[in-house]
Amino acid sequence: MVGAVIVSGGKGSRMGADVPKQYLDLKGVPVLARTLTAFCDMEFIDNIVLVLPVDEWETFKSFPYAFSKDIHIASGGLRRQDSVRSGLKALESLQNxxxxxxxxxxxxxxxESIVKEGVELCMKHGASACGMKPKDTIKVRGEDGFSRETLDRDSLFSVQTPQVFELKKILAAHERLDYSGETVTDDTAAYEKYIGRVYLYEGSYENIKITTPEDMAVAEAIISRRKV
Incomplete structure (x- = not known):
């Protein structure tokens, strides 16, 4: 079985809005509703777990949208990795x-094509994550403000989500991470630390994360071009 854990706990401080960024209107549909609808439309997704802070559960339940699949809600944690662990445990209760x-x-x-490719590559390699090569030259900046070195752009990879794993293994990695008390920035870091390597494949420059008002403008332009 294939299950999705959708992590939605950001407060959107860089957005400068009165509501969390996941509830902002994006061409007539809240950001989070668009994400969930995308996964509901994927036939190969058997279960969907949405991780939300408890104080946002009622906000989500008041969404005027009927999703085509059941959305199971799990409690968000203090850190993203805590939220992911909570979502993985909820998914384990659904599909083991x-x-x-x-x-x-x-x-x-x-x-759908990005998610499907991630699932297929996970089945082949054990774990996968999508992303893109950076378009800009990447410099290492010293504490004094001066450039220290230029990194080889061809060897760099800006990781996105989805990130896809065998459920038992990624949950084990997150539980060990919780025991250690360490913090990581994403799930590939947890997996690499305790389990093994992650295969990286090409996502899309359009697969942006909504973080700033500029991102909303870009997303609106992409949606208009897709006509969805």
Missing amino acids: SGIAVIHDGARPLVT
Whole structure:
């Protein structure tokens, strides 16, 4: 079985809005609703777990949208990795094993082809994550403000979500991480620390994470071009 864990706990402080970014209107539909609808439309997704702070559960339940699949809600934690662990445990109660697709609730423009490729590559390699090569030259900046070195752009990879794993293994990694007390920035870091390597594949420059007002403008332009 293939299940999705949608993590949606950001407060959107960089957005400068009165509501969390996942509830902002994006061409007539809240960001989070677009993300969930995208996964509901994927036939190969068997279960969907949405991780939300408890104080947002009622806000979500008041959404005027009827999703085509059941959305199971799990409690968000203090850190993203705590929220992911909570979502993985909820997914385990639904399907016990299988594949876990972890995705940001604030990435509403993900496509079925990106998710499907991630699942197929996970089955082949054990774990996968999508992303893109950076377009800009990447410099290492010293504490004094001066450039220290230029990194080889061809060897760099800007990781996105979805990130796809065997459910049992990624949950074990997160539980060990919780025991250690360490903090990581994403799920590939947890997996690499305790389990093994992650295969990286090409996502899309359109698979953006909504973080700033500029991101909303870009997302609106992409949606208009897709006509969805």
